[in-house]
Each structure stands twice: as C-alpha cells, then as structure tokens.
Amino acid sequence: MTATTRESDRTATTSPAPVLYLSHGAPPLADDARWTGQLADWSASIDKPENVLIVSAHWEDAPTTLGTTTGAPLTYDFWGFPQHYYEVTYDAPNAPGLADDVTKLLTAPGAASSSDVHRDEQRGLDHGAYVPLKEMFPDADVPVLQMSMPTLDPRGLFDIGRRLAPLRDQGTMIVGSGFTTHNLRWFDPRAGADAAAPQASAEFDQWAQEAMQAQDVDSLLDFLAKAPAAREAHPRTEHFAPLFVTLGAAYESGGLDNRSVIDGFWFGLSKRSWQFG
Template identity: 35%
Template sequence: MTLPALFVPHGGGPCFFMDPAGGPPEPMWRPMQAYLAGLIDSLPERPRAILIVSGHWETSVPTVQTGDRPGLLFDYYGFPEHTYHLRWDAPGAPAVARRAATLLRAAGHEIAEDASRDWDHGVFVPMKVAVPDADIPVAQLSLRADLDPAAHIAIGRALAPLRDEGVLIVGSGMSFHNLRARGPAVTPVAAQWDAALTAAVTDPDPARRTARVAGWETLPHARFAHPEAEHLLPLMVALGAGGDGPAVCDYRDTVLGWVVSGYRFG
C-alpha cells in the first residue's frame, strides 16, 4: 500500500512540552498537537519507518543521517530548563537513509552521509507527539543550503518510491514563519498568504501545481510570510514525493497570529 507524503507544522520550540509536569500545552497549541497526534492513525497502514526533512538542517549537498541511535539536538533558546532534558528514544533508520541516498544518486543528485547528526527540534518535537512510544525508526534528510525550490521538488520526486516501501515521507516546517511578526495584526496578511499558498499546493493539475509552488515568491505576501525560506522548503520535498496524486490541506489553524496549514500528498 502506498503511503502519502506529508508537510506538517512543527510548532515553536518545545511548545507542546512546556509543562514540567507533563500536562497539556497552552490552549493555542492544542489543535496542532491533536493534528500531530492523529497522523499515524490517519494513514492507510502504519509505516515501517519515517524519512523526515526538517527546516532546521541545511547542508551544501543533501545529507542523510545514518546513525543507529541519534540523540536530541536542543537547538532552541530561552525555554524552561526542563525542555532541555526531554527524551525521545526512537531508533535511527540507517538502511532507509542509505536507500534514500541510492535513489537520489540514481536521479543525479550529489549526496553525503552523516552518522553523528542528532535530531533537531524540527524532528523530535513533532515526532514526540506523533509517535509518543518512539517505536518507528526515523531517518533525517537535510535541505540543500541554496534552498532552491525546484531542486527540492526534484529531490522529493526521486524519493517517491519509498512510499511504496512502507516509508512515510514527512516535511517538517511551518507554512508561515516570520518571527518578527506576531499577534492579531498579522492575521489578515497571514490569511491572504495562506489562501494563496493553499490554492497553489492543492491545484488539481500536477504540472501547474509544481510550477506555482516552485514560484512561491510570486504569491501575495510571500517574503513577509518567509523572510528566509528554510521552513517552507520541506513542503517542496513532500510535494515532489507526492507525485501526480491528489493534494489536500488537512490542517489549518491560527497560532501567534499566524495562519498555519498542513498538507497531504498522494
């Protein structure tokens, strides 16, 4: 059975785990938490592994993480002390990482491997919600540092066979990510951006969809929504991996004044 490819929001820092007693997050974050918590049950079958692309790892060439037991990289700042002692002990998936590298090389991409890389919070924060028992192996793939949209869509296309091999491909980022713009005054502009992005992502014509999303900078308020593009580029990988199948928006909410969406491909 073919699994979909997903683009999911990963929240802000350790937003789902701010209570040292393990209680629920602030009300603002609860709809996103519920969406992430339901991801695995929403799939046609439970994945044997997850390949995730986070907005928090950029390298000169795409790099696969091949470690057996990655630790957690607490690459956020200014949060409560207990959030730097979180645990999520899922195994790595080095065989899946190397299979991804083989597919990418066959498609003409230069690929590197990194056995020492730990999971950044774009991986372990959403996955700790989605897979709380840490019982699905995970491999990570970096973004290309040039953040070229078409190149990342092509990377996703090369990875598409993994979907028929029991591997869930996940892009982890945020559909709106401007840390300097927060609060209710931002929401109308964020909503216009989100509507334009969603229209492009869900275009029923696959070729037109690809062209519109690759040209994201032409959409209304694009560079306001993403002064830097690293949190949007995981969407390109998920879209490419989804191929010509349907594309839907399966999550939409407002946090920090931002309108934020998640997407499902295939």
C-alpha cells in the same frame, strides 16, 4: 507542469505510504493541547509506516547529509527556553537500511540532485523532526531518518523528492516539516497563540491552500513571484522549502491529490499542513 499519476512506474500492489507536509511549531507546541491533539488524530487516521524520512526546516547542509543511524542524542537547536524543553527525549529506532536506500536513489546515474551524499552520525533529530513526531508517534516505535536540505531552490528540492519517491512503495512516509508562514516578527507572546493572524499571513495561507487544491506545481515552485505577501510570510524561505521535497515525491509516485489536515494560526503563523495519498 501537470499532476500525473505514475502508476505504471510502480510494481507494488499496495498503496504507497502517504507524504506529509506539516507545520511543526517551536518546542512549546507540546504545551498546546489543541495542536498536539490534531497531530495525534492525524497519525491515528493513517496506517503506521515502516519508517519515516523527515526533512526539517532546521537543517540545511550541502551536499545532502543523512543524520544519525546509530542513536545520537537529540539536537536541541534552540536557545532561551525553560530547562524542561532541553530534557525532552525521543528514542525512535534508527533506520540504517533507509539511509542506504536514500543514498542509492540520490546517487543513481542521471540524478539532477547532488551526486554526493554525506553521513553525520553525530547529528540527532532536531526540533523540526522530533517535536511533531513525538506527538504523532508517542511510543517512538517507528524508525526515523533525518535528511538535510542541500539547497533552498524549490526546483532542486522538487527533484530530490522525485528521486526519493520509490521509498513510498517500501512503506516509507516522507515528511517535510516547516511552517506555511514563518515571520517571527509576528510572534507576540502577550497577544496569545489565538491572536488574529496578520493580513500577510492570512493572504499567503489562503493562496497556498488554493494552489494546493488546484495542484498548481508551477505556481508553488515560483511562490516568491506568484504568492501574495510571499516575502513577508517568508523573509527567509527555509520553512516553506520542505514542501518542495514532498511535492516532488507525491508528483512522481501517485499524483498530487491532497487534503489540508490542519489549518488555523499559532501566534500569527499559519500551521496549515497537508497530506498526499
């Protein structure tokens, strides 16, 4: 599969909104001044989008399900943390119109993704969504909609991203929120956030950056077979899976030119993050 720019398919005269894949961190990300600063600087470098459609590693639900458009409270989908992490708020505006657009795109005739899209008005943003967005848009002035992953199959998610690509021309920033490596056995608070990364994490991170630079979609979609230490870096693949939605959206509506905006490691996990467009 080659990277292709689909300019002829678009009628908008302005550049499409960027597509991001970011490593989101756990709730304590808010206490890491370096990382929060990197996210704030990233946000300052791009035009504020009309709204954000975010896919988090922490929501798998089939068929594809859209989160609240009526203001449900945040989903604190973690356990055993100090109380103040459960008191965080992020009152971003709702995006009901975006939910309608997503539904139309994913249920259009010929869609290879699920022909059914559900709504869950009781589900607020989970920490994979609100933790990074709170740092990037602290004024909570950008409407946000969260969407579930109905599968972890890379090609299925890539197709969903392709279907969602027209949203970019409407000013929607599509965000995949995961972690470039995610093996919690490496997480050792005694070693500290700046401890040297395990070899498997460093090898996978380097491979992922090289594959992204080469715009090698086929290898990325087949990462479990192609990447070194893939099953150590991702014992379960949900934290790499949001990348495939963003790859599909970028591929279909502007090409795969990308840049690595954030790199480095946090408790051994690669926090590398990319921007398309």
